[in-house]
Amino acid sequence: MSDSTTNEKFNVSISILSATARTILSTLLNPPKCIPTKENLQRDWYGLADLLGYSSEEISLFRISSDPTNNILQKWESCEDSIIAKLLCCLQKMDRFDIIADIFDIIISDIALYENSNKAGSNNIDTSLFITIKDYEYHRRGLQPIIYHASILYAPEDVDFAYEIVSHLENKFKMNIFVPERDLIVGIMEKNATMRIIASRCQKLLTILSPAFIESSVNKYFLSFAQSLGVDNSMRKIIPIVYKICDIPIELQPIHKLSYKSAWPGNFYEKLQYSLQKAKCIDTSNSSFKSTASINGGVSAIQSFPKHDNVEILQTIKKPETSGSIPKKKVGVVQKVMTKIGIKKKRSKKKEMVEVAA
The missing domain is CATH 1.10.533.10 (Death Domain, Fas)
Structure with missing residues (x-):
């Protein structure tokens, strides 16, 4: 080639x-x-x-x-x-x-x-409605605008910690995280665009709480906005992360919070991952078909693929057998063995019991 x-x-x-x-x-x-x-x-x-x-x-x-x-x-x-x-x-x-x-x-x-x-x-599609850079990327691939697992809200002073969280979630857990400073198209109205993302295109809002975060009026506005969305839709919208000791906003005080420094050893990212897994994000990269890949076994089972020209895609792909299951062809053999060994022994015991009783 x-x-x-x-x-x-x-x-x-x-x-x-x-x-x-x-x-x-x-x-x-x-x-x-x-x-x-x-x-x-x-x-x-x-x-x-x-x-x-x-x-x-x-x-x-x-x-x-x-x-x-x-x-x-x-x-x-x-x-x-x-x-x-x-x-x-x-x-x-x-x-x-x-x-x-x-x-x-x-x-x-x-x-x-x-x-x-x-x-x-x-x-x-009217590209003037696009908000993020990935909107254009997905459009080139013929896909709908991306749906994010979460958006992240933080103070500029905590950008390093925010970057650590985003990198961990995206690289290790393959999640889509919306970061306004990275993802928004240049020249767009940042406040309105972020509100649109929080309201309709992300399931959760990660908030990195610190004294600098509390002092930001913009962060407080987005926090209140997300809280009202959660109340109106009866859903858990905000995931508060305590990065530095601070006065917790009154709307977050009843909510269970994830503390970075006092988390159980090795439990911080695991707990964060499971908290975000409740958000069933639409994987638009595979939105029109279902697929599974058994990579370790070297076998891929792909279902409902579209056909390309005269290429029969599914003919060469076999679905991996479930471990421990008995192939249909072997069921008859197994039954014969059970009949000869197991069942006959049980019947012979019953006959012996009848003879003894007599």
Whole structure:
């Protein structure tokens, strides 16, 4: 598979890749590979970064990430040459034909989904209504605007802690977190846009409580707004996180709070994760089909994929058997064995008991 012979249908942006494809790429490229290719090219994420031309400084930043492959893909998406054809060529040069085999059918389905969305007229959406940068990204992929697991509210003095929380939730737990300073489009009315996100496009509001937070009138306004939404809709909208000792706002005093410093050892992010899991976020990257990937077993079970041209996507994909279940073909054999061993013994005991009674 070379750049010149690759089918034109793969000349689309990698931004259309689904979460399933990205997860498989990360799972198979993140672990380090000791044996390089004949051209002395690393066969893991390092080799991908090398082929894409990233500098040693950028590679060093990828190395300290919990998911370097995903970070590489996200950074590469903004480049003009970030197409699926080049990604497949890179995997070929790295001798990672195993990855190509695992994700090829999924990529075909992602492209078909993208093309079908374009045919349906999804590109006629009024882009002037977009609020965040990801709105444009999802629009290019033929998807609806993103729904966030949570929005985060903090004081400028606590930005480092806020960044730590966002990085942990997004990289480790694969959650979508709305950060106004990072995600809003430049020039938009920040206050109105943030209120729209909190009201209709995020399930929860994370508030990092500190003396600086309490002193901010803007934060107090957003806090009261979210509290009123929770009361009107009878839902748990606010997740308060006590970062520094401060006077807790009266509207948050009855609510159970998560304290960063006094949390049970190792329990802070676990508790935060479960608190956000109640928010059933819509994964718009796979909104028109259901998928499961059994990566460790090397088997993917994909259901309800759209067909691309004359390609029968589902023919080569088998659903993994549930562990411990007995195949139908073997049921008859098992029954015969039980009849010969178990059941006959029980019947013979009954006959013996009848004979003794007589």
